Amino acid sequence: MIFRKNEKKPSNRLWIFLAMIGPGIITANADNDAGGIATYTIAGAREGYSMLWALFLITIALIVIQEMAGRMGVYTGKGLADLVRENFSIKTTFITMILLIIGNLTVTIAEFAGIAAGFELFGVSKYVSVPIAAFLIWIIVIKGSYRAVERVMLFFCVIYFTYVISGFMAGPKWDHVLKGFMVPTFKFETDYINIFIALVGTTITPWMQFYLQASVVDKGVKREKYNYLKWDIYLGTFVTDFVAMFIIIAAAATLYVNGINVDSAEEAAIALKPLAGNYAFILFAIGLLNASVLGAIILPLSTAYAVSEAFGWESGLGKKFGDAPRFFWFYTIVLLAGAAFVLIPGIHLIFVMIFSQTINGILLPIILILMLKLINNKRIMGDKVNTLYQNVLAWGTSVMLIILTALLLAGMIYPRSLDYITEMVKRI
């Protein structure tokens, strides 16, 4: 008999992979958001190339945690908040959601602060740039299908390469880069430890677990395609940390070498101008803008997904506003609140940043433990629970992250606490 050929389905593996690309790459890249870039810049400016080796740790941590979220999404067909609601008490769900909403709101504010700062580098007032950016982001998400929004975000992921170029333009000493990459160095000094903690901490965030799993579900990734998703996650993590490396290199080759200290990414961009030329400055500024915009799309979205799942509201980018009103309203409110906050005249964002780190610092251990409990539950995951090896890796990563987060919180609440710890370590 003659069988009709299937609809133009590319049997070619590369094609399938290209179609699967999305959740992993976007989530990993969005981790390099406004706050992340500031952290990498400061690390490069203060410590030169010496922290590059930490990117190894970050890459492993990111892969371990992201793979778990992706696997749960594919094999249960449910988002993380869905699973938390169905398997833990309603109190746990509620507290997690409240923390997540507050935490995500503060991060959204940081993203819009990044947008404002990025445009101000080009001489555009924040009172113009922020409302326009907020409106454009809103329209894309409200009107776009999952696929359309994903494509927009993938486009933003490509722009990250401006950092790679500006890294090259900074003219780094490649032998130093290699040494910083290969030779782990660690100083038992408060400042150094603080930056180190921030570096690892900026990579693994509560919102990304919710976003990755929800987007895997919204995209409708099938079980048979799980291996492609895994590669999407690996590739995304690799690309993300490759970009992070070049941010550190750009800052180290210019600011560190000349002994210029910076406290933010926009300061770094301005300082780049005389050192690496106007183009390097422009590329660096575009990179910051791009990262902030991607973050400003993804954070409200992650919040809307999670809250809708937990409370059982209709959700999904493919739906019309009227079919999933609460999902889109939530998204709208978080987006607008984040944008509006930045526009308050004379606002000091430093308090918001500290508050943001605190809330997310409290939430992260909770989320990691919930995830580990879920992924090891046979009733939920069937035979796809963590293997012993995966568990050792996952628990190890989580414990490390929780310790670092605890140190970060301790350092914020009681700045001298790190000094004591380093003193103790030195005595040993």
Place this chain on the structure above:
Amino acid sequence: MYLVGEIFLSEVIGKKIYDREGESIGKLTDLVIRLGDVFPRVVALAAETAKNETTVIPFENLELFNRSTITTVILKGEVNGRQILENEMLICRDLLDKQIVDITGAKVVRVNDVKLGDVKGNLCLIAADVSFSGIMRRLGMENVSQDIMKLFGYKKAPDLIGWNYLQPLQTTESSLTLNVQRSKLSELHPSDIASIMSQIPHRERAALFDTLDLETAAEALHELEPDAQVSIIHNMDKEQASELLELMPPDEAADLLGDLPEDKAQELLNLMEADEAEDVQELLEHEDDTAGGLMTTDFLSFPPNVTVAETFKNLRLVAPDVEMIYYVYVVDDNDKLLGVLSIKDLLVSHDNSMLSEIMQDQVKSVSPDADPEDVADMISKYNFYAIPVVNDDGIIMGIITVDDIVDLLIPPASRRKTQRI
């Protein structure tokens, strides 16, 4: 036993249960319900004893059951843990916080709380609360949330959906019993079923699908995305799958078989009735992106020399199995297309007129390898409900109906998830 009017589950969970002498038996942790009736009856209580063991107390052993007091007529020592039977479910374990299908809204909702009430003297599960106030009640913050609501001028009653409009999704140990119940999902429009299917995890899709009657299943299957269709057909037993395919219009069955691996498709074809299989087989031979791939072989055809009255008589016999009955195609003995009539033409014509006298003999048609876009243009230009597909010899091979064209141009929401690259 005297029953209170209505209670929310959250009001009694965690309450202490006392025996006849006031000894505490344990804390109420769950309620056992028996499925089968419209409103499932509460048949037993699950309680956690002081030793952290779970014990099950039959409902008939209770003396009082209300918001403030739960007492038994037996003594603590007489409670012997009864087993949970095949056709029973635990409300907290299997329903609370889970997703269920709301038949009225044709969507998936989450059970935030459960309302129990008196139905003919039995305590039954009567409704699910899917509102936010249900969550607040569970958190013991109902008053707080209502005060906040009042500030904004809301006066919100809990959003209750009667159990008779609900169908669980979860495939629990007791999923077998769900199939025994008449499936509520079958009352929905197939397109709504498909959109619900597209909202739930794959694992639960097949189970939910199994609860549908074959007729509804066949209609809903077509609305699903190809991937979901394939996985459902794969998980069914072959006999059932072939019956399902027979019930589907041949063009839809062909689409589905075209997505299956060849050996599986062949196997199912062999199981189907001969003439149904033949129709599908014919359709399978056309390329997907041509008029031939879109058409169905189900259409009404009559010879030119019959009267309107005879036509009507025959129509009543064949119409039930034909999807598109608005047009009657007039063909000769070799299936050569001579003309076309609409039902309206027949209705307004005299009973004794011959079809050849009243038919439209300038028939607009398309060739089997025409581009679907062109077919869509034709249908839209002439406002047809269907257009015949005619080969070079003037033989009618099938028709393309307007809904297939609309689906092609605007895929149904339940299919939009799949991406074509």
